[in-house]
Amino acid sequence: MNALAFLSAYLFLQLGWGIQAAASPAETQSTAMRPPVRLSAPLVLQAFPLLQAEKSAAFREAGATAQFTFWRSPEQLRALVANGQVDAVVAALPTAAVLARRGVPCVALAAYAAPLWIVGPAHLAREGEPPLDTFRRLLAKEILLPFGPGNMPELAMRVLAVEVGLNVTHRHCGSAMEALNLLRIGQGSAALLPEPSASMALNEGTVVRLLDLREAWAAVFPEHRDMPTACFVAVGDAACDPHLRTLLRQSFVEGMKYMVDEPETAFAAARNSCAEFRVILERLPDGGSTFLRSPVLLAGERGKEAALFMLEQLQKMVPSSVGGALPPSGFWDMGHEK
Structure with missing residues (x-):
């Protein structure tokens, strides 16, 4: 299967x-x-x-x-x-x-x-880029959210976006599989996935890990890094x-x-x-x-x-x-x- x-x-x-x-x-x-x-x-x-x-x-x-x-x-x-x-x-x-x-x-x-991973095609990866810079760059693109509005991953991402003065361009979709299929055909730039979905997606060879939101959180809230x-x-x-x-x-x-x-x-x-x-x-x-x-x-x-x-x-x-x-x-x- x-x-x-x-x-x-x-x-x-x-x-x-x-x-x-x-x-x-x-x-x-x-x-x-x-x-x-x-x-x-x-x-x-x-x-x-x-x-x-x-x-x-x-x-x-x-x-x-x-x-x-x-x-x-x-x-x-x-x-x-x-x-x-x-x-x-x-x-x-x-x-x-x-x-x-x-x-x-x-x-x-x-x-x-x-972990809450933003995943996407390999050309979006920037080795050595500070997490907050990666976050700002990726949020300028459309992020696919494979869950309903108001779920915790979306809320965590929005907290970070508000704190750094950014708007989130996102689209909800029905599942991680749908998100990955949309990425394959160019309808969306990246997707927000938890584990184990992110690791399983990597095994399919479609995407790479671009950013763990925990790293961006630690940069935005240095006094509350968790x-x-x-x-x-x-x-x-x-x-x-x-x-x-x-x-x-x-x-x-x-x-x-x-x-x-x-x-x-x-x-x-x-x-x-x-x-x-x-x-x-x-x-x-x-x-x-x-x-x-x-x-x-x-x-x-x-x-x-x-x-x-x-x-x-x-x-x-x-x-x-x-x-x-x-x-x-x-x-x-x-x-x-x-």
Whole structure:
């Protein structure tokens, strides 16, 4: 099967849509007495720590078990949360903020900065060019966005454009495959893709990586160099359970670090645990090791500071993207992990 057929399936946890209570005896009961912890994520790299949660040291020591479900669309994610069918999810940062503003118990446990690549034909590449110069040059051209309006990749690009005084010339299209086909026939200059879509596109030989938006972000915001786009959140009753929140956060942090420290072992585990991951990973360059190392985990004070700064920029630019106002203070529980 052509690898491009899979690209659109991996776009996105990036949709745009915390209540912390004091612990009670019921909330601090042994995790081993609980039913399985219900976890969900889209088909992205950050699903791996959730797929492997039951095998994590944190879960084993607590005697906890887990169930995992992929969410395939923003509508499915909203339904899972609204119907109380999930305890923790990977979601776009503004999605979590909107949930909290709407009164859904939702607490951010960790965030991460994953690559967002502008890709295009090789003649647009400029070796050694400063990232901000590349960003300015590429934004003068039409950028294809293979996702709906208001999704997180577009919002991140717009934040950068506003900060440097540029307008974004863009066109929405239905999928990464459609974007690449448009590039082939000259209808569009470049496209904005997340991983693994960007790496899979490179394997097709159509495009090259031109710029990781994280590099432009670090140049535009030198005091806030991290560019978080998504987070891991506890929802519903789990959001009100400090003990369970700690367990979830520790397991997620452990899993994310494992991918960076042991990419080959993590690659094998991902292949064995999920047929869809196997299809993706087998189509990536260098065996997927670069892909596995690509996201930057943001936890503790660093995570909270970075995520809050991103939400502040979104709130100034498009208030509705974060629910009209910043989340309440109880939204944050990123611990002290580094």
